[in-house]
Amino acid sequence: MDDLRVQTIAPDEVDACAAAYAAAYAQPPWDEVYERGQVAGYLRSFMGRDGFCAWRLSVGGAVAGVALGIVVPCPDGAFLRLEDFCVAPKWQRRGLGGAFLAEIERLSAALGCDSVLLATQHDVPAHDFYLKQGFREVPTAYMYYMYKEENTMEYRDPNCAYCVHGEPLAQFGIYICDLNESKLYLFKEQSHPGRVIVASKRHVGDLTDLTDAERDGFFADVAHVSRALQAAFKPDKVNYGAYNDNGGHLHFHLVPKYRNEYEWGGVFAMNPGLVKRTDAEYDALIEQIKAAL
Numbered sequence: 574m575d576d577l578r579v580q581t582i583a584p585d586e587v588d589a590c591a592a593a594y595a596a597a598y599a600q601p602p603w604d605e606v607y608e609r610g611q612v613a614g615y616l617r618s619f620m621g622r623d624g625f626c627a628w629r630l631s632v633g634g635a636v637a638g639v640a641l642g643i644v645v646p647c648p649d650g651a652f653l654r655l656e657d658f659c660v661a662p663k664w665q666r667r668g669l670g671g672a673f674l675a676e677i678e679r680l681s682a683a684l685g686c687d688s689v690l691l692a693t694q695h696d697v698p699a700h701d702f703y704l705k706q707g708f709r710e711v712p713t714a715y716m717y718y719m720y721k722e723e724n725t726m727e728y729r730d731p732n733c734a735y736c737v738h739g740e741p742l743a744q745f746g747i748y749i750c751d752l753n754e755s756k757l758y759l760f761k762e763q764s765h766p767g768r769v770i771v772a773s774k775r776h777v778g779d780l781t782d783l784t785d786a787e788r789d790g791f792f793a794d795v796a797h798v799s800r801a802l803q804a805a806f807k808p809d810k811v812n813y814g815a816y817n818d819n820g821g822h823l824h825f826h827l828v829p830k831y832r833n834e835y836e837w838g839g840v841f842a843m844n845p846g847l848v849k850r851t852d853a854e855y856d857a858l859i860e861q862i863k864a865a866l
């Protein structure tokens with residue numbers, strides 16, 4: 574097994590890689606009948622694109638496995654989301670998978686990723702394989718994400734605004750700063766001047782998913798921010814709201830309310846969509862909040 578290599582898939586290797594991929598997924602529990610040309614097209618969609626990775630494992634010059642991934646940028650780093658990882662049946666049970674995965678972690682680190690994240694299901698053989706390779710699991714509503722415990726990166730959901738910031742966050746909020754157990758955001762809809770969001774550092778769906786220490790720290794942050802809002806905006810009351818029906822990322826809305834003004838004495842709307850500010854006005858609000866923190 575000494576002639577074992579993991580390299581980016583070359584154009585003339587696509588057919589051999591497609592064959593290995595199709596053979597791997599033809600096995601139980603997947604039992605997929607993939608047409609070779611279709612797989613080749615899928616592999617090519619990962620090749621030569623910025624942030625996309627297509628690797629193959631070869632042993633003695635023969636393709637033994639395929640791995641496809643996407644580099645997902647984050648506010649404080651990046652991670653590799655492993656989309657596909659397989660070893661062809663004739664090369665299985667020789668310890669190649671572990672070596673292949675270790676090499677992928679090394680290659681992704683070279684691309685600036687601080688972790689590898691993958692999605693899997695419980696009832697497939699691969700799940701136990703990933704556990705053996707040191708991955709731990711984070712249950713979500715639909716599947717299990719897995720990542721390495723020793724990585725400093727907290728688990729992030731690539732589709733979550735609080736995890737990846739960027740465009741998803743820009744839809745409704747602006748990042749202000751990190752707190753001890755949370756992150757603070759200005760809510761762009763400013764019907765209630767000073768409205769912000771405190772989101773947990775980790776991507777968890779509920780308070781009960783935090784450890785006791787994390788939960789205590791999270792609420793200390795909420796109280797700390799509330800005091801800052803009271804100092805900066807002099808509201809008559811700060812309202813707190815956490816709904817999260819779709820099981821996303823735990824966050825609290827902190828909504829300064831003003832006597833006899835909008836929604837006083839009632840429940841604040843999730844997003845009334847009435848008052849937007851200019852970038853300069855958002856900056857000024859953020860400075861006001863930061864100065865009071």
Ligand SMILES: [Zn+2]
Pocket residue numbers: 729730733734735736775776777821822
């Ligand atoms: Zn998240």
